[in-house]
Amino acid sequence: MATARATMQTPGRRQRSESKQAAILDAAEALFASEGYELTSVDAIAVRAKVSKRTIYDHFGDKQTLFHSVLVRVGDSLTATVRQVIDEELTKGRDLHEALTAFALRLATEAFPSSDYVTFRRLTSRWQSAPRLPEGADEHPERLLEERFAALAADGEIRVADPRRAVQHFKALTLLLALDALDDESASSAGDPEISAIIADGVDVFLRAYR
Structure with missing residues (x-):
């Protein structure tokens, strides 16, 4: 049987995840607005947000979905x-x-x-x-x-x-x-x-x- 730890995030992990997601959106918004969609790379967003590229893909899937998320926010x-x-x-x-x-x-x-x-x-x-x-x-x-x-x-x-x-x-x-x-x-x-x-x-x- 799956444990609670395996099926749900702890409050601490959830808070860290939400914090990373907010940092990614902040970084993406700033770069998309100043540099444009085409010239903004996931690498640049990762550096500005101080996260790995893998973290960005885990949260948003791809650059287009991230851009949509910025627009929605x-x-x-x-x-x-x-x-x-x-x-x-x-x-x-x-x-x-x-x-x-x-x-x-x-x-x-x-x-x-x-x-x-x-x-x-x-x-x-x-x-x-x-x-x-x-x-x-x-x-x-x-x-x-x-x-x-x-x-x-x-x-x-x-x-x-x-x-x-x-x-x-x-x-x-x-x-x-x-x-x-x-x-x-x-x-x-x-x-x-x-x-x-x-x-x-x-x-x-x-x-x-x-x-």
Whole structure:
């Protein structure tokens, strides 16, 4: 009969395993973001993480799976940020113009400049040769906002036949324009008054269409 030691890890071994896995993900994220998928080797990741190549293969199987794991981890962190901002800003009973403006402004000033968001953009758009996540796997934040827009529609706050399309319009009018301005070298920072003006104007246009 198999012993407990043979069939399960002790807490100490589990903790060491999780620590190594986190170190590997940290190293891989940094190298994939700075060097790109093709130029980043498993050897380089192992050296940076201070583990053996065998340990990386034991945890992740291959470089592509490791890259996917990095994307999922960074994406999950961004999703958690968006969920928190939705819960704190798009609250029931709050003036909708004020709520939508505060929501978009927090994303522009907190999520966009964050290391997680910068890394995610580099990993998903800068390196064209990198493997992609399955279609729809990176849309969790949008789905959260769709759910909140559907709830706003149910409460009579907005007129929405298709929450997904409404989210696309809201993003285009506010967040994407703000992101373009932040990407422009002439824009100083997320605190630039231009960003606030872009978002305020976008919310005005959105509510004229959906109220």
